[in-house]
Amino acid sequence: MRIVIANGTVIDPANNLDAARDLLIEDGVVHAVELPGRFRGLEATQIDARGLIIAPGLIDMHVHLREPGYEYKETVLTGTQSAVAGGFTAVACMANTNPINDNGAVTRYILERARAANLARVFPIGALSKGLKGEELAEIGEMLEAGAIAISDDGRPVMDANLMRRALEYCSMFNVPISVHEEDLQLAAGGVMNEGPTAVRLGLRGIPNAAEDVMVARDITLARLTGGRVHVAHLSTNGAVALVRQAKAEGLPVTAEATPHHFSLTEEAVDGYNTNAKMAPPLRLAEDVAAVQEGLRDGTIDAIATDHAPHHRDEKEVEFDQAANGIVGLETALPLTLKLVESGILSLAEAVRKLTVNPARILGLPYGTLSLGAPADVVMFDPTGTWKVNPVKLRSKSKNTPFDQWEMKGKIVLTMVEGRVVYESRG
């Protein structure tokens, strides 16, 4: 089966391509990328991409799909429906399910669910510690054999430095990264938002930047000690960005991601006790947002990941300190990233790079590119198409977004996995 996507602009950062090109897909694989018109007359399904960007399918290296165990928040099916609607063709899902993904059986179960959903590719991330308790190593080898592609206790920091050291040493045998949720729990001291003027005003307990910074510093030190790969998840502070920058300058195996909410919102979003602005790490100050943006610009931060964290309404419609942490992010990630393009912080190609080939390389995946022979995971989007966020209309089963009613620019038109259309917007 042949598909031609014609008349669009192809952005493929892995091949430094950002030009008017037509794409020929054959049997689910990128067969040719040529100057416009080259495939005219070819017997193929024609897709007109006039005015659109054609890019590798987006890759989100940090989501929570909630299955098994929390299917009332999200399932692998609804989560991947949300993913493809946001232009993502691959997602890596964290281990804090119930049961926790700390052994091969759970890993295999998630992959089965993904096969049944048959939308985006799903790559489980295995737990670092049994039961995410931060005490004993989980069945790391078994999970990797079953299909896990990275290790993380995400949602919980690994407070035991020696456990982290061992995990880094152990994972280095498999050359997989450990994604680290950096928050010193003693310093966080039960805080529910950023420690700063807003917390003082609202009478809410604050989490200082230092809670993140000391852990990032610790794990960079352990990367130096062990040679293990540290991937800093959802970086949120000025200090953490500086530490990662320094680690990279030293040549350490350290990578980092930032979420759209951490580069788009400040702690002031919490005003009015908005539980949809409650997350871990918390939204920080404008200077931190600027530092995260600068980290994205100068390459300190490799990837943009959503930390898509669906929660039921009942878990957010409560007192602020009782509310669950996190927001859904898959369907708002691209337009929020395009705001950085509009404000000149990233070129469109750089933005696409951080949503495609960079996370793919960190995770060791052969996706995120339109190289010849690569699987035809493709997204087509209209960079100027506008829409307004209406939580009810999100595909995710959960509607917890702080971007309610935001005007977004950047509209997904079509998402394709291995040459198969998995999402197409109407009108």
Place this chain on the structure above:
Amino acid sequence: MFTQRHFLGIAGLTQEELLFLLDTAESFREISEREVKKVPTLRGKTIINLFYESSTRTRTSFEIAAKRLSADAINITASASSVTKGETLLDTARNLVAMRPAAIVIRHPSSGAPHFLARLVDCPVINAGDGTHEHPTQALLDLLTIRERKGSIAGLTVAIVGDVLHSRVARSNMLALTTLGAQVRLIGPRTLLPAEFRSWGVELHTDLRQGLAGADVVMALRLQRERQARNFFPSTEEYSRRFGISLAALAEAKPDVLIMHPGPMNRGVEIDSTVADGPYSVILDQVTNGVAVRMAILYLLTTQTQEVVEVEPTVRDEAAA
């Protein structure tokens, strides 16, 4: 004029609104001095006191305020309610609202709980203390007490001493006092004194005597003993030695300094008995004024469909009768 549907905090209130609230409270003060301490103003209206934290003073004060206005006051405490059966705050509130109260008075350990309810239930909500956020009726009664003694608030130097970090009383008072033109000084150990408060236009002091120098009013805050366990200070003894209000510590304050405390007091910890019971103490006046303030708030929030300027004189008429 005061036209808000809810009374959630001092934050956002203008000088005019604050003065109006104080004037209204003042007009209610006299009712409590009568032999028959009751007016028919809120007859047929129900006030629900929903208390998720223990309270003697505030709950009783709201109850008495409601009863002196002839409203029916219902008290619900968390330990004796469906909360112990796992009902959420929102469901509890919605059920109570379905019984058509004129207002819900809420005290809750979570900051923002009244604001959360105000957004989601169709009934005036009055904040009787939310977590470490605000305690707006306490601030009003403090202002009323100060104004009663000093004539006005503007230009006074008010020292707030103690655990400012965790104090909703301190926050509401800081907002109210600065809005009315007082100089506010916060005094306490560095661990309980967030630097962010500087941007509120107040001074921060870690030396008690320096902070008290020239003060017109001293507000002592209650020290919660469990703070010691979280290492905010080494011991209550050391705290008391450095930050307890004693006669000696007051030497540098104005000779006619007022001593206030929101209660309940830890005698010998944040305040010495000689000070608490001394001639400068207005601690019990605060309690008396609390009833008047709460009458005013209940009245303003539950009679909003009526023209405030029309109704107010009837209260005075009854007083004259």
